[in-house]
């Protein structure tokens with residue numbers, strides 16, 4: 001079997017290491033263009049990443065911490081969100097689960113030790129279906145034929161433009177953010193939680209690594225200029241008694257997904273396939289799901305056989321559901337506004353209402369209503385403060401009823417966020433009701 005991974009960002013290295021681990025006899029190519037930089041952000045993970053890293057490389061938290069200053073993430077601390085604005089935690093549960101905070105560049109360096117592939121530094125200009133494979137076309141006119149391609153070349157050009165005539169791209173226009181500015185601040189003594197702080201133009205993330213804290217302001221560029229945001233960023237740092245540093249990254253991002261990330265030969269993965277704003281740090285987890293599906297596909301299907309159309313659609317439906325549901329859960333965080341009364345929060349608190357306008361979300365929104373109801377009956381604060389596995393098994397687990405996820409999230413996440421933002425303090429409400437509605 002001949003497999004090519006395109007892209008040298010986090011998604012490309014995860015895919016190349018995964019293919020190395022599961023298909024040691026395959027002819028594996030890892031191809032990326034060193035003239036095109038990686039996105040340079042993506043520093044918090046869900047528990048999917050440590051589980052994957054351990055499985056594929058054998059590296060655990062002590063080694064990752066020692067080699068590149070990664071820290072263990074137990075969840076996120078929200079500050080200033082919701083109708084109470086009192087602060088709450090969305091902790092990974094059960095307590096034995098954890099994610100990482102890391103520097104993406106340094107971690108891909110470590111993952112690269114576990115990639116055995118023919119490396120090619122070249123620009124890919126075309127992917128063309130062959131009767132039993134894919135032809136990869138390069139800038140210099142040469143071509144490489146493979147059985148399968150994992151395409152992790154970053155955001156596609158089509159994700160940016162408002163092109164309703166392009167049915168292949170679903171633009172998640174219900175998400176209220178689209179740009180971020182990121183700084184590097186001194187390290188902090190508290191490293192177990194990402195901080196997510198509501199501000200007038202959006203929200204600020206703080207990701208505490210061993211040697212520094214990554215701090216980004218996420219906002220809506222059609223409502224606020226970079227200058228306005230930087231001014232509030234500086235006010236925030238002053239409040240925190242931290243010296244402002246220069247802005248390291250200014251990046252706009254599309255909230256989008258490809259309707260079909262897989263066509264039977266090409267798996268489009270990472271930012272090339274979808275992106276939902278970084279509030280719950282779901283992107284790397286989605287990449288891991290994609291490489292696992294790719295692995296299963298390559299194991300179960302002979303490369304010379306024509307792909308089974310029904311099975312291809314099943315793979316596409318699975319990822320569509322996963323990403324759209326994640327986007328709805330993330331959108332719901334805004335439903336009770338924040339301590340700020342500003343154009344951003346007016347728009348953000350109506351995000352679920354905007355989602356309701358899309359017919360293809362109706363089934364997912366109905367499914368979400370069940371999770372909202374279950375979350376109401378669970379003790380959100382108790383779940384957020386439970387740190388012992390034994391206590392969790394004794395006191396929290398017997399209260400659970402669903403045991404299935406909604407995208408990446410469970411009833412435990414719904415309970416923590418719902419009680420945290422004050423969603424349940426009001427009368428019984430359905431998906432799409434907002435702080436102002």
Ligand SMILES: Cc1cc2nc3c(=O)[nH]c(=O)nc-3n(C[C@H](O)[C@H](O)[C@H](O)COP(=O)(O)OP(=O)(O)OC[C@H]3O[C@@H](n4cnc5c(N)ncnc54)[C@H](O)[C@@H]3O)c2cc1C
Pocket residue numbers: 006007008009010011012031032033034035036037038039040041042043044045104122123124125152153154155179180216251252253269270271272278281282283284285
């Ligand atoms: C503000 C912000 C914060 C984020 N925070 C998080 C977070 O906390 N957690 C999380 O999981 N994710 C986060 N993300 C998402 C994060 O960007 C991705 O998880 C991750 O970086 C994956 O990127 P990638 O590898 O898909 O693409 P990229 O990093 O863009 O890499 C693309 C690669 O493809 C190569 N390439 C491009 N075109 C060609 C071509 N034509 N030929 C050959 N090679 C090519 C490039 O050289 C590069 O190596 C965040 C994103 C943003 C915008």
